[in-house]
Amino acid sequence: MSPVIPIQAAQAASGMGCADTPVLVQRGQREVFCGLTGIIWLHRKIQDAFFLVVGSRTCAHLIQSAAGVMIFAEPRFGTAIIDERDLAGLADCNDELDRVVSELLTRRPDIKQLFLVGSCPSEVIKLDLSRAAERLSRQHLHRVRVVNYSGSGIETTFTQGEDACLASWLQTLPAPPASDQFNLLIVGTLADVVEDQFRQYFQNMGIEQVDFFPPRKSTQIPAIGPNTRFLLAQPFLADTARQLEAQGATRVPAPFPLGAQGTTQWLKAGAQAFEISDEAFEAVVRAPRQRAEISMTRHRDQLQGRKIFFFPDSQLEIPLARFLHHEMHMHLCEVGTPYLHRGHMAEELALLPSNTRLSESQDVELQLDRCRADQPDLVVCGLGLANPLEAEGFTTKWAIELVFTPIQGYEQAGDLAGLFSRPLIRRMKLAA
Amino acid sequence: MQLTLWTYEGPPHIGAMRIATAMQDVHYVLHAPQGDTYADLLFTMIERLPKRPPVTYTTFQARDLGGDTAQLFKDAAAQANARFAPAAMLVGASCTAELIQDDPGGLAQALNLPIPVVPLELPAYQRKENWGAAETFYQLARRLVLPPAPKDPLSQRRPRCNLLGPTALGFRHRDDIREISQLLDQLGVDVHVVAPLNASVEQVRQLAQADFNVVLYPEIAMTAATWLQRQFDMPFTKTIPIGVGATRDFVAEVAALAGIEIPAEIEAHARSVWYSKSVDSTYLTGKRVYLFGDASHVVAAARFAHQEMGFEVVGMGTYSREFAREVREAAKNYGVEALITDDYLLVEEQIRQLHPELILGTQMERHIAKRLSTPCAVISAPVHVQDFPARYAPQMGFEGANVLFDTWVHPLMMGLEEHLLGMFREDFEFHDGAAPSHLGSTRTPSPEPLSVVVHSPDTVPQIVVPASSPANAPRGSQWSPAAEKELGKIPFFVRGKAKRNTERYAQELGIYDITVETLYDAKAHFSR
Numbered sequence: 002m003s004p005v006i007p008i009q010a011a012q013a014a015s016g017m018g019c020a021d022t023p024v025l026v027q028r029g030q031r032e033v034f035c036g037l038t039g040i041i042w043l044h045r046k047i048q049d050a051f052f053l054v055v056g057s058r059t060c061a062h063l064i065q066s067a068a069g070v071m072i073f074a075e076p077r078f079g080t081a082i083i084d085e086r087d088l089a090g091l092a093d094c095n096d097e098l099d100r101v102v103s104e105l106l107t108r109r110p111d112i113k114q115l116f117l118v119g120s121c122p123s124e125v126i127k128l129d130l131s132r133a134a135e136r137l138s139r140q141h142l143h144r145v146r147v148v149n150y151s152g153s154g155i156e157t158t159f160t161q162g163e164d165a166c167l168a169s170w171l172q173t174l175p176a177p178p179a180s181d182q183f184n185l186l187i188v189g190t191l192a193d194v195v196e197d198q199f200r201q202y203f204q205n206m207g208i209e210q211v212d213f214f215p216p217r218k219s220t221q222i223p224a225i226g227p228n229t230r231f232l233l234a235q236p237f238l239a240d241t242a243r244q245l246e247a248q249g250a251t252r253v254p255a256p257f258p259l260g261a262q263g264t265t266q267w268l269k270a271g272a273q274a275f276e277i278s279d280e281a282f283e284a285v286v287r288a289p290r291q292r293a294e295i296s297m298t299r300h301r302d303q304l305q306g307r308k309i310f311f312f313p314d315s316q317l318e319i320p321l322a323r324f325l326h327h328e329m330h331m332h333l334c335e336v337g338t339p340y341l342h343r344g345h346m347a348e349e350l351a352l353l354p355s356n357t358r359l360s361e362s363q364d365v366e367l368q369l370d371r372c373r374a375d376q377p378d379l380v381v382c383g384l385g386l387a388n389p390l391e392a393e394g395f396t397t398k399w400a401i402e403l404v405f406t407p408i409q410g411y412e413q414a415g416d417l418a419g420l421f422s423r424p425l426i427r428r429m430k431l432a433a
Numbered sequence: 434m435q436l437t438l439w440t441y442e443g444p445p446h447i448g449a450m451r452i453a454t455a456m457q458d459v460h461y462v463l464h465a466p467q468g469d470t471y472a473d474l475l476f477t478m479i480e481r482l483p484k485r486p487p488v489t490y491t492t493f494q495a496r497d498l499g500g501d502t503a504q505l506f507k508d509a510a511a512q513a514n515a516r517f518a519p520a521a522m523l524v525g526a527s528c529t530a531e532l533i534q535d536d537p538g539g540l541a542q543a544l545n546l547p548i549p550v551v552p553l554e555l556p557a558y559q560r561k562e563n564w565g566a567a568e569t570f571y572q573l574a575r576r577l578v579l580p581p582a583p584k585d586p587l588s589q590r591r592p593r594c595n596l597l598g599p600t601a602l603g604f605r606h607r608d609d610i611r612e613i614s615q616l617l618d619q620l621g622v623d624v625h626v627v628a629p630l631n632a633s634v635e636q637v638r639q640l641a642q643a644d645f646n647v648v649l650y651p652e653i654a655m656t657a658a659t660w661l662q663r664q665f666d667m668p669f670t671k672t673i674p675i676g677v678g679a680t681r682d683f684v685a686e687v688a689a690l691a692g693i694e695i696p697a698e699i700e701a702h703a704r705s706v707w708y709s710k711s712v713d714s715t716y717l718t719g720k721r722v723y724l725f726g727d728a729s730h731v732v733a734a735a736r737f738a739h740q741e742m743g744f745e746v747v748g749m750g751t752y753s754r755e756f757a758r759e760v761r762e763a764a765k766n767y768g769v770e771a772l773i774t775d776d777y778l779l780v781e782e783q784i785r786q787l788h789p790e791l792i793l794g795t796q797m798e799r800h801i802a803k804r805l806s807t808p809c810a811v812i813s814a815p816v817h818v819q820d821f822p823a824r825y826a827p828q829m830g831f832e833g834a835n836v837l838f839d840t841w842v843h844p845l846m847m848g849l850e851e852h853l854l855g856m857f858r859e860d861f862e863f864h865d866g867a868a869p870s871h872l873g874s875t876r877t878p879s880p881e882p883l884s885v886v887v888h889s890p891d892t893v894p895q896i897v898v899p900a901s902s903p904a905n906a907p908r909g910s911q912w913s914p915a916a917e918k919e920l921g922k923i924p925f926f927v928r929g930k931a932k933r934n935t936e937r938y939a940q941e942l943g944i945y946d947i948t949v950e951t952l953y954d955a956k957a958h959f960s961r
Contacts, residue, residue, distance in 0.1 A: 030490050030491075031492045035467055035471075037468070038471075058437075058440060059446075059529075061439075065439055065440065066443075066472075067471055075438065079438040081434045084434065084435060085559045088532075101434050121528070122528055124495070154492075155494050366512075387478075388477040388478065388483055389477060392484065
């Protein structure tokens, strides 16, 4: 494990921008999910897709535990569990996979898009899922398209699974017919309700073609090419953005649409890319922005002046910290992120106080020591740490709820603030 | 390769975690990739444990695979020992680390730690959670248990036993050990050590100082108990004290092993026997029940269902392959064949076919029951946050039998209720569309007619069954208006079943038009 990199003496306390602030990087136990976990929200989003993990019993157990699911209907995800016969070479893994896929497709004739998801074991035994995907696509031509990606813990951390999925999917899409029409593509899984709001805003401003990726149906693939301008709705899509750029699309840099300010700047960036006038922009956002401000006020009363500590989880930490600092007036003790993409975070980093302690990757024991030393009022952490920290007297917010709840946009800004104020209010009520 | 949509048991290293987390001062160093830390949340969220499981994960990544993952393991083990200062350490690999073959046992040995280090070989591609727990407990016992010092003769002291098998994430283990400890105390038997739950390494060392072992959960403790018997001549109990009958057998078994008399007042709080005899329970007679879960809970629950509740066991099964033989044997007592599977879809299919009136299962069967609108109670792991109630709710002993009676009866209609429903079924204020009286005075109109008869000039009258109907007449069977009306007179809580049975009967006999006659023929047929 590498030694702690000392943080440079804090710049002026009021200084903004931490693009140049050194980042604390430690290696040790990482208390984070692997990329398979993304299947939980991806399979809800893409309604005709099935996610087949090729892995072990651990993979199957992970997904069902992380989702907290017992299954309400037959789920659209599953695991092809590798067993000793596959490992001993008694069975050919590729034949076995073909058999499992046929079995699955017979069961689920409604599936149009199949994702073969690589796992730690499938990668260690070097099972070539890209060849399997090609082969299966041919076998089931006109019936289902098969794409592979890696959600393994050795390759991906939590939300990077979505990035790997989308990047890999984009690579297999046929080139769209040439079109003169410009389109705005919003990239990253959002709740349907949030998508509908964003679509409405942009269309009301005058942008005709607004598309979303991933789409709700695998057959509704938007056009992607030189006339595509894309906005990232999620901060963890490094490979997806690179792939879109390789296909000719242009990224519109922006902070992420969390909180009223984040949403305004994000929408503004989109509007500017389409040369929408300030008047048209203001006319659309004025009312919802005002509603967002009103809905956040009572939460600000609870949150302002309080100290918050982020354990790394989803890569949403930096935009969330920016929101809580600027709009809720909280103090940032530490902002941990599993992976820091400086390019996509440039706008966000510029908005953080320059003395923010940023940490990337994790040694959970050392980070817990820092957390105890900081004595924050609120800790954002994973489910494995939350109750133990509560038992130590800390107030916590489950990080995973920030991934599963609609929090983007104006109409959700109050809900987002509420996710942070509720644990504090609850602690106060229970103490009374 | 096996297609799995949901699994009853986790991988074997989860079983090892259940042992480590149960104990006071054991630390488990697990060679595992990033992501395997998900297992912590099982303990902190489902069981609401206020501490992290005592597990250190090496969390290696792809870039480490080309380098030295072995060194990563050694660093993690050394640091875990320094930080947590455990009294013993378990070391092992999860599924991925098993493939890279770093030999955690050998690596940990090389560190020369000042504490016992127990290497675990848990084949992840072959075995599952309960086996992993059993193997871990056995390996710990083998490594730690000291030969017994000479004991005073039984004439000069109370006999003493160990309670073996309770773990973290166990189904009601917390309350079972309290109940069984009280029972043993009443019998005049001391509980020497409870393990692994709440046991220290030192206590495990002293296991052989007891006169005999009580095996509460064979899935977890059988391997260790068998070894203790072989090694130190310690007998162990075979009866799982779930239900009054089984608890009596258990008491007799303990009394024989301990050489004591059974005190007279031992059953003072066994209320379930009288409750089951009371007239209100008459309606429980012959209720068709289906059971699924781990082997010991299913076998014990089937006995309680049959002998003490007067139910009819129409099907049973287990996901515990290691104990398939025991479940098959037990199933013969009820004239059914046991289903041994870990595929919940097969369980669901069997339940669908058998039409039970009550399902006793795991959390998965609870979901199946919800889909089929069938009453259900949970009797076995895998656990859910609801299986850790704040109140005292053991499954074992006489109080456990009381809990079973209440929990199983609760989802069913009470006898008196069933009787009143029959009496008032056509009452204008009392119909299935009416809100329960405790929900206030919201008046609802009398129910919509069950179906609408559509007359069109050129066709025979056609029945349009409302979309919400539980099962539309399948494969061509048609309900006549009169039969449909008669069906409406059947109390709503059995109407679905009557409808299904009638349609099944019609199908089997190739009857196309379901008449009032068919309805009652079917009733007669199924009540044989």
